[in-house]
Amino acid sequence: TQLLEQSPQFLSIQEGENLTVYCNSSSVFSSLQWYRQEPGEGPVLLVTVVTGGEVKKLKRLTFQFGDARKDSSLHITAAQPGDTGLYLCAGGGNTPLVFGKGTRLSVIA
Amino acid sequence: NAGVTQTPKFRILKIGQSMTLQCTQDMNHNYMYWYRQDPGMGLKLIYYSVGAGITDKGEVPNGYNVSRSTTEDFPLRLELAAPSQTSVYFCASSSQTVSGANVLTFGAGSRLTVL
Numbered sequence: 001t002q003l004l005e006q007s008p009q010f011l012s013i014q015e016g017e018n019l020t021v022y023c024n025s026s027s028v029f030s031s032l033q034w035y036r037q038e039p040g041e042g043p044v045l046l047v048t049v050v051t052g053g054e055v056k057k058l059k060r061l062t063f064q065f066g067d068a069r070k071d072s073s074l075h076i077t078a079a080q081p082g083d084t085g086l087y088l089c090a091g092g093g094n095t096p097l098v099f100g101k102g103t104r105l106s107v108i109a
Numbered sequence: 110n111a112g113v114t115q116t117p118k119f120r121i122l123k124i125g126q127s128m129t130l131q132c133t134q135d136m137n138h139n140y141m142y143w144y145r146q147d148p149g150m151g152l153k154l155i156y157y158s159v160g161a162g163i164t165d166k167g168e169v170p171n172g173y174n175v176s177r178s179t180t181e182d183f184p185l186r187l188e189l190a191a192p193s194q195t196s197v198y199f200c201a202s203s204s205q206t207v208s209g210a211n212v213l214t215f216g217a218g219s220r221l222t223v224l
Contacts, residue, residue: 009149031210042113042199042215043152050210088151090213096142096167097211101151 002027004091004100012106016078021103023089024071032065032072033097037086046074079107111135115200115216122190122223130185130219132200140203140211141183142167143175145196146218152199158183190223197221 035043049065062075090097144152154167158177174186203211
């Protein structure tokens with residue numbers, strides 16, 4: 001069974017701070033996705049990475065896929081209250097995706 | 110464009126009752142999924158379907174049934190509801206991208222409480 005472990009589980013920071021959350025596995029994935037979920041809503045895709053070592057930027061968010069395609073990180077620069085939510089990583093490429101348990105981020109103004 | 114629509118949004122059931130969670134998508138996606146989300150536990154796959162007429166079990170299928178008679182609809186049936194089925198249920202659909210990755214579009218969720 002493929003497992004994805006996310007850390008930290010909870011993170012509370014002040015507006016303007018930087019942060020990094022991690023997604024790790026002992027398994028190799030052909031692709032890895034990051035989703036953000038806000039209260040009362042379903043997860044929404046942020047990014048998909050498919051190549052080992054790949055780095056993608058989405059405004060203040062930087063995503064990296066590990067060289068061995070077993071891990072990924074999400075870095076947020078100058079966090080804002082609008083970044084608050086549950087961040088989920090998901091690995092796969094073929095159905096079905098495997099999800100991590102998520103990192104719950106709270107950004108305090 | 111509605112995307113993935115789930116009904117009902119909230120429901121309270123008594124132990125032993127049955128119900129169906131409805132899910133429909135208008136994106137002509139082949140793949141559809143049902144997940145449950147419990148506090149601190151992420152998303153667990155219940156059932157999925159790769160096309161009309163084809164369904165398969167996920168990680169936690171016990172106590173649930175599904176059918177896929179059309180591309181658009183993927184209802185989830187709960188038989189003999191139990192308190193352990195109290196959860197938030199998400200339906201999702203996807204089609205493969207050029208890179209081969211399945212990008213999921215989720216519904217807004219159905220919160221079910223079994224008392």
